[in-house]
Amino acid sequence: MTELLTAAQMRAIEAAAIASGEVTGLELMERAGRGVVAAIFEEWPELAPSWGPAPKPPEYFLQNDEQGLHRAVVLCGPGNNGGDGFVVARLLKETGWDVEVFLYGDAEKLPPDARVNYVRWVEIGGVQSFEFGDDVMGPDDLTLVVDAFFGTGLVRPLEGFGSLFLSFAEERASRFPYTKIVSVDLPSAVCADSGRPIVSESFVGLPEIAAFPVTHAHLTVTFHKAKRGHYLSDGPICCGRLRFVDIGLDDFDQRVDVGQQKPALILTHERWPQYPSLPKKQGHKYSHGHALILSGGVGKGGAARLAARGALRVGAGAVTVGCPPAALIENAAQLNAIMLWNVKDVAALTDILADDRINALCLGPGMGVSDESRGLVEAGLKSGRAIVLDADALTLIGRDAPLFAMLHDRCVLTPHAGEFARLFPDIADKLAAPATKGPAYSKVDATCEAAKRAGCVVLFKGPDTVIADLSGRCSINASVYERSAPWLATAGSGDVLAGFITGLLARGFGPMQAAESGAWLQTECALSFGPGLIAEDLPEELPKVFRALGL
Numbered sequence: 374m375t376e377l378l379t380a381a382q383m384r385a386i387e388a389a390a391i392a393s394g395e396v397t398g399l400e401l402m403e404r405a406g407r408g409v410v411a412a413i414f415e416e417w418p419e420l421a422p423s424w425g426p427a428p429k430p431p432e433y434f435l436q437n438d439e440q441g442l443h444r445a446v447v448l449c450g451p452g453n454n455g456g457d458g459f460v461v462a463r464l465l466k467e468t469g470w471d472v473e474v475f476l477y478g479d480a481e482k483l484p485p486d487a488r489v490n491y492v493r494w495v496e497i498g499g500v501q502s503f504e505f506g507d508d509v510m511g512p513d514d515l516t517l518v519v520d521a522f523f524g525t526g527l528v529r530p531l532e533g534f535g536s537l538f539l540s541f542a543e544e545r546a547s548r549f550p551y552t553k554i555v556s557v558d559l560p561s562a563v564c565a566d567s568g569r570p571i572v573s574e575s576f577v578g579l580p581e582i583a584a585f586p587v588t589h590a591h592l593t594v595t596f597h598k599a600k601r602g603h604y605l606s607d608g609p610i611c612c613g614r615l616r617f618v619d620i621g622l623d624d625f626d627q628r629v630d631v632g633q634q635k636p637a638l639i640l641t642h643e644r645w646p647q648y649p650s651l652p653k654k655q656g657h658k659y660s661h662g663h664a665l666i667l668s669g670g671v672g673k674g675g676a677a678r679l680a681a682r683g684a685l686r687v688g689a690g691a692v693t694v695g696c697p698p699a700a701l702i703e704n705a706a707q708l709n710a711i712m713l714w715n716v717k718d719v720a721a722l723t724d725i726l727a728d729d730r731i732n733a734l735c736l737g738p739g740m741g742v743s744d745e746s747r748g749l750v751e752a753g754l755k756s757g758r759a760i761v762l763d764a765d766a767l768t769l770i771g772r773d774a775p776l777f778a779m780l781h782d783r784c785v786l787t788p789h790a791g792e793f794a795r796l797f798p799d800i801a802d803k804l805a806a807p808a809t810k811g812p813a814y815s816k817v818d819a820t821c822e823a824a825k826r827a828g829c830v831v832l833f834k835g836p837d838t839v840i841a842d843l844s845g846r847c848s849i850n851a852s853v854y855e856r857s858a859p860w861l862a863t864a865g866s867g868d869v870l871a872g873f874i875t876g877l878l879a880r881g882f883g884p885m886q887a888a889e890s891g892a893w894l895q896t897e898c899a900l901s902f903g904p905g906l907i908a909e910d911l912p913e914e915l916p917k918v919f920r921a922l923g924l
């Protein structure tokens with residue numbers, strides 16, 4: 374696992390590096406710009422100088438005389454992101470590209486390092502002025518738009534010329550697939566801390582991404598480490614692909630006091646929760662715990678059966694489904710290794726929980742929201758067992774303050790966005806409010822606040838699943854970029870996730886460890902299985918994922 378930085382943390386690391394005297398801001402900017410150009414050539418080798426002259430675009434696209442020359446438009450902003458843009462413009466020009474530069478801001482007010490690179494650029498090229506009505510992207514043969522308006526410094530919406538240019542770039546790339554947009558550090562208009570586009574008040578009320586001209590880059594090249602916004606919310610969609618450039622700041626990470634903000638960890642294919650307890654140790658079945666999963670009534674048992682299958686495959690020694698008497702036959706017809714108990718009412722559950730070998734519970738999937746279900750949730754919470762609360766159990770807790778007050782530090786709540794809003798309406802409102810200034814309130818902020826309030830682990834689902842505990846520890850299981858698994862959006866996949874977490878709790882994982890590992894495994898199973906996945910496939914894919922981990 375590694376950490377994602379906020380803009381403030383990145384600034385602090387940069388400041389520490391410069392203060393050490395080991396590097397100057399200008400050197401960092403040069404490394405950044407060079408890294409962007411190298412990343413462009415790695416991403417599209419046909420654009421690299423070693424590839425030879427640019428191939429001729431089709432006849433009907435040619436409108437200029439410079440046939441065979443690659444052409445770039447570089448959009449520079451008023452800060453150091455713009456400074457990186459001037460470096461990129463210079464380097465592309467040096468490799469023989471035809472480069473046009475636009476500046477959003479006043480050249481006299483550029484910060485010192487950006488100003489130096491502006492001056493270096495104007496020695497070899499011009500800065501274009503912009504008149505309304507111009508087709509600033511020029512002839513149709515445009516190869517590259519470099520978006521260097523704003524990076525980690527974005528604090529308010531782009532206006533006028535800035536937002537117009539982003540929409541010109543979008544429009545051009547949507548018409549001509551060979552026109553690539555590359556964002557420097559972050560797509561301009563995307564908040565580095567939240568991944569949310571910063572929108573103008575005048576767009577309030579419209580869906581953010583639809584209402585605001587934000588670039589959907591083909592490639593985003595960032596420096597040192599990923600920022601939270603690269604992985605949260607709309608960030609990944611706007612970034613396209615993400616590449617990293619090492620600008621020599623590794624030594625300074627440790628020297629910086631990152632203040633009150635705990636790091637957000639990122640779980641990716643390579644960075645997985647390597648808990649020593651994941652391999653199964655010797656012992657009999659009850660050394661690996663006994664998970665009890667409560668099911669709904671007649672015809673409502675599918676969700677619990679999916680969760681139970683997940684808990685068993687993830688390694689719980691024994692798994693039992695508990696259901697009302699009328700549903701016993703239906704469940705018996707479908708379960709073999711999973712045991713089945715009659716849980717006719719709250720008293721029956723309380724009796725069952727007298728057996729302390731049952732060490733993990735899962736309540737909610739298919740359970741219904743009746744008074745009886747409420748009583749079961751109450752009994753489950755009262756037992757003090759490690760417990761996953763999902764689906765209907767979350768709805769019950771959301772509308773019942775005394776039940777909410779019973780949550781404890783062995784609980785894991787697994788809401789999707791709708792359930793999150795029922796549980797934490799004020800927090801959800803903050804997250805849903807338009808982001809009109811940066812740094813904007815993020816899904817990390819929301820999940821951490823929720824975990825603190827609930828006093829337990831909260832796993833807030835989505836392609837950017839955020840998991841937080843009450844201490845402020847937080848991680849993001851990213852199902853984005855090369856780990857994108859949109860086929861997880863299928864009925865029942867959340868039930869299997871609840872089962873994975875319950876099984877891991879039964880095996881003795883702590884709530885945060887179980888939630889992180891369960892979410893990570895769910896994505897790995899989806900990737901391993903591939904398109905066509907249905908929820909039933911997830912537990913069946915686990916052995917393959919475990920084998921690949923060498924367990």
Ligand SMILES: NC(=O)C1=CN([C@@H]2O[C@H](COP(=O)(O)OP(=O)(O)OC[C@H]3O[C@@H](n4cnc5c(N)ncnc54)[C@H](O)[C@@H]3O)[C@@H](O)[C@H]2O)[C@@H](O)CC1
Pocket residue numbers: 383384386387401402405450451452453454455456457484522523524525526527528529530531532557558559596620
């Ligand atoms: N932090 C680092 O270590 C490095 C940073 N570099 C670059 O520097 C960037 C950060 O530079 P800055 O802090 O100058 O920030 P930006 O260049 O992102 O923004 C510049 C300034 O514009 C103002 N601003 C924000 N939103 C605005 C808006 N909508 N309209 C008009 N003005 C607005 C703010 O005052 C902001 O500081 C990074 O994204 C990266 O590209 C690189 O040069 C390499 C090293």
Ligand SMILES: Nc1ncnc2c1ncn2[C@@H]1O[C@H](COP(=O)(O)OP(=O)(O)O)[C@@H](O)[C@H]1O
Pocket residue numbers: 764789834835836838852857858859860861862863864865866867868869870895
């Ligand atoms: N686009 C997506 N990319 C990756 N994971 C997703 C995506 N959409 C949903 N998921 C995951 O799939 C699961 C869906 O859970 P949930 O909404 O509770 O569905 P259900 O109740 O039908 O099981 C969650 O774990 C969520 O994180």
Ligand SMILES: [K+]
Pocket residue numbers: 454520521522523524556557558559560561
């Ligand atoms: K940018």
